[in-house]
Amino acid sequence: MKKIVTLGTAMIIILLLLPSCASGISQxxxxxxxxxxxxxxxxxxxxxxxxxxxxxxxxxxxxxxxxVNEKRAETLAYAELLDILLYPAWMQAGISPRFFxxxxxxxxxxxxxKAADLKDEKASGYIKDMENxxxxxxxxxxxxxxxxxxxxxx
Numbered sequence: 001m002k003k004i005v006t007l008g009t010a011m012i013i014i015l016l017l018l019p020s021c022a023s024g025i026s027q028x029x030x031x032x033x034x035x036x037x038x039x040x041x042x043x044x045x046x047x048x049x050x051x052x053x054x055x056x057x058x059x060x061x062x063x064x065x066x067x068v069n070e071k072r073a074e075t076l077a078y079a080e081l082l083d084i085l086l087y088p089a090w091m092q093a094g095i096s097p098r099f100f101x102x103x104x105x106x107x108x109x110x111x112x113x114k115a116a117d118l119k120d121e122k123a124s125g126y127i128k129d130m131e132n133x134x135x136x137x138x139x140x141x142x143x144x145x146x147x148x149x150x151x152x153x154x
Contacts, residue, residue, distance in 0.1 A: 074152040081114045081123070082145040085138065115141075120148075 025033075083098060087107055090097040101107040108130070115123045122144060129137035 071152045071154075075149050077114075077118055078145045078148040078152065081111070081118065082142065082149070084110050084114055085142055085145065 084107070087097050087099055087101060088104075099110065101110060111130075112127050115127045123141060126137050126141035126144060130141070
């Protein structure tokens with residue numbers, strides 16, 4: 001009988017404590033937490049949208065940067081060809097050029113090689129005209145280089 005009384009008492013205590021454990025959080029606390037969750041989710045979405053926009057802008061800027069770098073490289077390549085072409089004029093004027101060539105053949109080979117590096121058919125055509133003794137081909141090539149530098153600089 002003692003066991004039954006002890007067991008019954010234990011059951012009564014458990015039954016009395018059970019509702020207090022199951023009560024959980026109040027509706028007011030639940031609503032507040034739900035609101036906080038919704039606000040956090042909205043902020044996350046907003047930040048994701050901003051990130052997507054920023055990544056798009058970064059991609060655009062990278063493309064623009066590549067274009068600028070390509071134009072810069074083209075400008076420098078034509079400027080170097082122009083500089084080599086002007087070597088005889090620099091020497092006649094007594095100005096120290098960036099390059100030094102032993103003779104006209106070495107100079108012309110440098111002009112030819114630089115034009116070949118550009119893979120520019122029009123420049124190569126002027127070089128062939130120069131090889132064939134055209135008196136105006138050098139001037140035309142100088143003008144052409146200036147034009148290419150101007151266009152690449154825009």
